[in-house]
Amino acid sequence: MFGNTGKIIEVDLSAGTIGQKTLPEEYYKKYIGGSGLAAKLFWDRGNFDTEPLAPEAMLVFMNGPFAGLKMSGASRNSVAGRSPLTGVWGDSSCGGYFAPELRYAGYDGIVITGKAKAPSLLVIEDDNVSLVDAAPYWGKGIESVNDGLKEKYGKNCRTVVIGPAGEKQVKFANIMNEAHHAFGRAGFGAVMGAKNLKGIVVKATKKDMTIADPAAYEKLRKEVNPALKEALAAVVLGENGTAANLEGGMVNGDVPVKNFASNYNEEMGSKLTGSELTDNYLTKRSACAFCAIACKRVAEVKEGPWKTPEGPGPEYETIAAFGSLMNSADLAATIKVNRVCNDYGLDTISCGMTIAWAMEAFEKGHLTKADTDGVEIRWADMETVINTLVPAIALRKGNLGELLAEGSVSAANKTGKDSIDYTCHSKGMEAPMHDPRGGGHGLALTYATSPRGACHVATPMLFMEMGACYWPEIGFEYELEPMTDENKPESAVISWEMGSIENSACWCQFADREMQISQWVDLFNFVAGYNWDADEMLRAGRRVFYLKRLINSRFGLTAKDDDLTPRMLEPARDGEPEGIEINLSGMIERFYGLAGIDPEKGIPTRDTLSEYGMAEEAAAVW
Amino acid sequence: MEFWQDTKQPIDAFLKMFEKCMVDPELSAGLKKVNQVILFDYTQDGPDCSFWIDTRGGKLTAGAGKPSDKPDLIMSLSADDAHRSWSNKLNPVMAITRGKIKVKGSATGLLKLAPKLKRVAELYNEVLQESGQADKILK
Ligand code: SF4
Numbered sequence: 001m002f003g004n005t006g007k008i009i010e011v012d013l014s015a016g017t018i019g020q021k022t023l024p025e026e027y028y029k030k031y032i033g034g035s036g037l038a039a040k041l042f043w044d045r046g047n048f049d050t051e052p053l054a055p056e057a058m059l060v061f062m063n064g065p066f067a068g069l070k071m072s073g074a075s076r077n078s079v080a081g082r083s084p085l086t087g088v089w090g091d092s093s094c095g096g097y098f099a100p101e102l103r104y105a106g107y108d109g110i111v112i113t114g115k116a117k118a119p120s121l122l123v124i125e126d127d128n129v130s131l132v133d134a135a136p137y138w139g140k141g142i143e144s145v146n147d148g149l150k151e152k153y154g155k156n157c158r159t160v161v162i163g164p165a166g167e168k169q170v171k172f173a174n175i176m177n178e179a180h181h182a183f184g185r186a187g188f189g190a191v192m193g194a195k196n197l198k199g200i201v202v203k204a205t206k207k208d209m210t211i212a213d214p215a216a217y218e219k220l221r222k223e224v225n226p227a228l229k230e231a232l233a234a235v236v237l238g239e240n241g242t243a244a245n246l247e248g249g250m251v252n253g254d255v256p257v258k259n260f261a262s263n264y265n266e267e268m269g270s271k272l273t274g275s276e277l278t279d280n281y282l283t284k285r286s287a288c289a290f291c292a293i294a295c296k297r298v299a300e301v302k303e304g305p306w307k308t309p310e311g312p313g314p315e316y317e318t319i320a321a322f323g324s325l326m327n328s329a330d331l332a333a334t335i336k337v338n339r340v341c342n343d344y345g346l347d348t349i350s351c352g353m354t355i356a357w358a359m360e361a362f363e364k365g366h367l368t369k370a371d372t373d374g375v376e377i378r379w380a381d382m383e384t385v386i387n388t389l390v391p392a393i394a395l396r397k398g399n400l401g402e403l404l405a406e407g408s409v410s411a412a413n414k415t416g417k418d419s420i421d422y423t424c425h426s427k428g429m430e431a432p433m434h435d436p437r438g439g440g441h442g443l444a445l446t447y448a449t450s451p452r453g454a455c456h457v458a459t460p461m462l463f464m465e466m467g468a469c470y471w472p473e474i475g476f477e478y479e480l481e482p483m484t485d486e487n488k489p490e491s492a493v494i495s496w497e498m499g500s501i502e503n504s505a506c507w508c509q510f511a512d513r514e515m516q517i518s519q520w521v522d523l524f525n526f527v528a529g530y531n532w533d534a535d536e537m538l539r540a541g542r543r544v545f546y547l548k549r550l551i552n553s554r555f556g557l558t559a560k561d562d563d564l565t566p567r568m569l570e571p572a573r574d575g576e577p578e579g580i581e582i583n584l585s586g587m588i589e590r591f592y593g594l595a596g597i598d599p600e601k602g603i604p605t606r607d608t609l610s611e612y613g614m615a616e617e618a619a620a621v622w
Numbered sequence: 623m624e625f626w627q628d629t630k631q632p633i634d635a636f637l638k639m640f641e642k643c644m645v646d647p648e649l650s651a652g653l654k655k656v657n658q659v660i661l662f663d664y665t666q667d668g669p670d671c672s673f674w675i676d677t678r679g680g681k682l683t684a685g686a687g688k689p690s691d692k693p694d695l696i697m698s699l700s701a702d703d704a705h706r707s708w709s710n711k712l713n714p715v716m717a718i719t720r721g722k723i724k725v726k727g728s729a730t731g732l733l734k735l736a737p738k739l740k741r742v743a744e745l746y747n748e749v750l751q752e753s754g755q756a757d758k759i760l761k
Pocket of ligand 1: 292294295344
């Protein structure tokens with residue numbers, strides 16, 4: 001096999017056994033890698049009754065075919081399984097340095113089941129894979145655990161670690177690589193916690209890579225890498241990080257304010273935007289493995305209430321979630337809370353969204369001090385957020401911690417009093433910090449149809465509506481008007497194909513914007529030795545999207561679950577998009593027709609599945 | 623050129639627009655934050671078809687041709703697309719993606735300018751109106 005190693009590690013934590021398995025090449029050709037291949041392994045196991053936090057639950061870490069190949073943005077890794085936050089399919093992607101090291105050690109992925117009797121670490125040193133005692137690390141924050149592991153296993157080892165929030169099985173606990181890069185979404189930190197698995201250490205001594213056509217690949221790499229680096233988006237991201245355009249996004253209505261009640265506050269936009277972070281708090285830029293774009297931030301707050309030592313700085317999502325979403329323009333507070341959340345191991349999107357919901361619930365009197373252990377939860381009160389709410393959530397402290405640690409949807413369901421109306425999610429996954437009412441109506445469609453729930457990185461729709469994608473080879477050469485439904489179902493089909501390819505190939509959406517379709521195809525062919533054309537590649541992307549929907553169907557989801565909450569569809573109270581209604585049901589209906597999806601069951605029809613070489617899967621659901 | 627009779631005409635209009643921007647309270651504050659020298663390069667339509675703005679150090683100046691200091695940012699496009707762009711009728715991201723606009727240098731200033739384009743377009747339309755070129759105003 002070329003590109004991929006074909007090998008995965010299988011760990012049964014209950015039995016304490018570790019094995020290796022070789023996967024058929026057909027799996028890679030059909031489902032690419034990353035979250036696509038993880039979905040195939042999950043589907044094969046067929047254990048759909050297992051609760052996400054049960055010992056038998058399956059947790060999969062999976063690389064893409066380009067991990068370790070020295071291309072900007074191509075070395076991400078996916079974690080996948082049944083999400084404890086949503087109860088349905090979940091996957092989460094992480095940049096950083098884990099994927100190449102795993103590849104160099106000789107593996108494409110790790111499949112973990114069972115529950116260890118005591119806190120454990122999985123240690124991978126080339127062919128030696130072992131489980132070791134993690135008692136000294138249990139209960140500790142991610143930064144100190146990462147430091148401790150580097151001390152023990154050498155500074156070149158790579159780590160993925162959960163924090164106290166994962167141990168306490170907070171439903172949106174994350175997993176951190178190198179204490180900087182997050183497998184943020186869907187709560188897989190809680191799954192590791194439930195398995196008594198504190199972390200994974202990987203250390204490779206070799207860097208062997210076998211690819212199909214090294215000379216052709218090298219030529220292509222030399223062409224693609226500079227183009228990716230020099231693209232305007234890359235320059236912007238490098239200069240001012242992922243929040244570079246927060247100010248512009250605010251003017252367009254893309255940045256949520258006050259729990260999505262609004263999406264416009266110019267002053268907030270100018271105070272929270274990326275250049276403010278650069279000018280006032282940035283100490284240096286940082287990057288994922290081999291990425292020349294370097295959008296990651298290292299920041300320090302030298303003085304004031306949010307004094308924070310130099311360390312990983314916040315990304316756009318965190319700045320908006322703990323800034324405008326909470327009606328706060330305090331950028332220093334977002335730097336502080338980012339470090340606090342990272343150390344506890346909390347997804348900053350779901351955490352910010354859950355707290356913003358609680359702020360609105362408290363304002364409306366739906367939550368009172370009797371529910372919150374006496375804590376007043378007020379808009380923009382960052383002191384309470386940082387010193388009281390985040391620790392309460394991470395450690396499940398008191399009634400308040402227990403309530404919010406389950407996520408906004410569960411908290412609203414428990415609270416009642418119509419508080420569910422102002423949650424913002426799809427399928428139980430809190431929405432990210434891009435408001436479809438301003439960001440673009442196509443985004444509403446892809447949020448709603450996303451297998452893992454509201455997600456801006458599952459597809460490139462945000463970039464397509466912005467005008468940052470141009471793929472004439474596959475029919476995407478038209479301009480999209482963000483504030484209408486025109487051509488959105490058509491472009492959503494393409495966006496699901498391309499997004500599934502990106503996420504299965506584990507490529508960063510910020511880095512690959514300049515990649516042309518022919519270059520994508522060449523890469524697969526030169527690295528993995530396929531004989532693909534564009535159509536064959538898109539078919540693989542489509543198959544991944546279909547399979548994830550089939551998995552969700554086995555969890556009981558139907559077309560009805562492709563929806564957004566009233567708060568996300570009602571016109572924002574101010575800002576430009578005010579009054580423009582999103583025709584979500586109309587877009588979904590047309591999208592189903594174009595994508596061959598049954599309008600009741602919400603899964604591809606039998607004919608569609610057969611057309612995509614998924615007759616076996618069709619037999620299981622039809 | 624679709625909109626212009628010669629290469630002097632667009633530069634005159636754009637410079638007049640910038641004069642208005644510099645005294646507009648909101649825009650002048652925004653421009654000062656840009657803190658860069660920017661060259662707007664339309665020389666694909668003629669060697670003299672360019673102008674620059676200097677927003678450094680809290681002062682705002684602009685002129686035809688090339689700046690004496692090295693620009694932090696150069697935006698190259700056609701004078702027609704510049705007209706569309708200052709009229710806020712050209713999606714800049716799309717124009718860049720499709721190679722209609724080429725950008726070289728630090729993009730920080732560009733991002734500071736982008737949210738202000740709507741107001742800039744209002745002033746640009748005023749210039750066209752006042753200079754007897756109302757027929758050029760894009761609806
Ligand atoms: S663009 Fe940023 S997030 Fe993406 S791979 Fe590069 S450094 Fe990582």
